[in-house]
Amino acid sequence: MSAATATATRTAEIPVRHKKYDWGMTRTYIAAAVILIWCLAPFYWMVVTAFRDVGYTFDPTFFFTHVTWDNFATVFDERLGNHFARNLLNSVIVAGITTIVALVVGVFAAYALARLNFRFKFAVMGFILGASMFPGVALVTPLFQLFTSIGWMGTYQALIIPSISFTLPLTVYTLTSFFREMPWELEESARIDGCTQGQAFRKVILPLAAPATFTTAILAFISAWNEFLIASQLSSDATKTVTVAIASFAGSQPHVEPYTAVMAAGTIVTIPLVILVLVFQRKIVAGLTAGAVK
Numbered sequence: 001m002s003a004a005t006a007t008a009t010r011t012a013e014i015p016v017r018h019k020k021y022d023w024g025m026t027r028t029y030i031a032a033a034v035i036l037i038w039c040l041a042p043f044y045w046m047v048v049t050a051f052r053d054v055g056y057t058f059d060p061t062f063f064f065t066h067v068t069w070d071n072f073a074t075v076f077d078e079r080l081g082n083h084f085a086r087n088l089l090n091s092v093i094v095a096g097i098t099t100i101v102a103l104v105v106g107v108f109a110a111y112a113l114a115r116l117n118f119r120f121k122f123a124v125m126g127f128i129l130g131a132s133m134f135p136g137v138a139l140v141t142p143l144f145q146l147f148t149s150i151g152w153m154g155t156y157q158a159l160i161i162p163s164i165s166f167t168l169p170l171t172v173y174t175l176t177s178f179f180r181e182m183p184w185e186l187e188e189s190a191r192i193d194g195c196t197q198g199q200a201f202r203k204v205i206l207p208l209a210a211p212a213t214f215t216t217a218i219l220a221f222i223s224a225w226n227e228f229l230i231a232s233q234l235s236s237d238a239t240k241t242v243t244v245a246i247a248s249f250a251g252s253q254p255h256v257e258p259y260t261a262v263m264a265a266g267t268i269v270t271i272p273l274v275i276l277v278l279v280f281q282r283k284i285v286a287g288l289t290a291g292a293v294k
Contacts, residue, residue: 043270050264057259071264075249083237084265087245091269093156094231094241095224098163102220105164106171107213111201113172114179115187125176132169136162140233147234154236162230167220174219178212179205214280222273242269 052059053066075084112118113125143162144153152158182205190200206213228243235244246265249258 046263046266046270049260050267052260054258054260071260072268074258074261075265075268082245082249083240084242084245084268086238087240087242088268090156090235090239091225091241091243094159094163094239095221097156097160098167098224099217099221101160102164102167102171103213103217106168106175106216107206107209109168109172110175111179111205113176114182128169128172131165132173136166136229140229143230144233153234154239156239158234159231159239159241162234163224163227166227167223170223171216171220174216175209175212178209182208218276218280221276225269225273 048062048064049057050071051064051067051069053068053070056066059065074080075082113121139162143158147153147155147158186204186208187197187200190204191197195203226243227241228247231241232244232247235241242265246262246269249262249265
């Protein structure tokens with residue numbers, strides 16, 4: 001038997017191994033699709049209802065039917081008592097100022113907690129955690145009495161200050177975990193090159209912390225934008241935010257709950273958040289994964 005024939009015989013005797021199908025990847029895609037549908041289905045139905053004629057509010061059709069723009073016109077119709085444009089401006093003012101203040105204070109507080117050693121450091125972190133876990137409904141009555149006594153009821157500061165107290169712990173904790181993972185050598189190298197501690201923080205640490213800062217700012221803005229409990233009790237007609245305005249919305253027909261107009265208002269309120277996330281999605285992903293690998 002020649003060598004070529006022997007080689008061919010041995011090759012034929014070797015069993016053919018079929019590549020196994022990767023069921024793990026399939027399960028991952030299925031789980032991702034289920035989560036995506038579960039999260040987006042309420043938003044999709046809100047948009048569908050927002051574009052539906054009032055007479056077909058309870059139409060169970062899953063697709064767009066009887067499309068109209070009247071619901072969006074109703075949202076901004078001041079003759080019905082809806083001042084939605086002013087409510088949007090109020091929400092932008094409250095959420096914007098809350099985010100800026102919480103971010104500025106949170107950056108310095110997180111840097112101090114992560115980099116500096118001082119007494120009762122862990123006690124401070126515990127107080128911050130306790131403040132974030134405190135139920136907001138328990139604060140409504142004392143805040144109402146306090147702001148009434150000092151003449152702040154219905155003002156912007158009555159809405160901004162409580163919002164800062166809710167968003168600041170989130171800001172501090174998010175940034176503290178990032179600053180702890182940042183290597184000390186970067187700051188020490190800047191100090192060796194002649195920078196002061198403030199210059200090293202401003203020129204080296206802050207640029208590197210930009211992804212986490214963007215992520216924290218967006219989370220703080222969303223938290224302040226969606227706040228309802230405090231705003232419903234401490235706001236006035238002049239400072240009412242969109243979340244409170246939607247709860248007391250008036251439709252085009254009396255004695256009829258304006259579901260389609262409420263859905264239209266909800267769509268308008270959600271659009272800025274969606275745009276914000278889409279614009280800064282790279283920063284958000286980088287901030288969420290920051291510090292994951294040393």
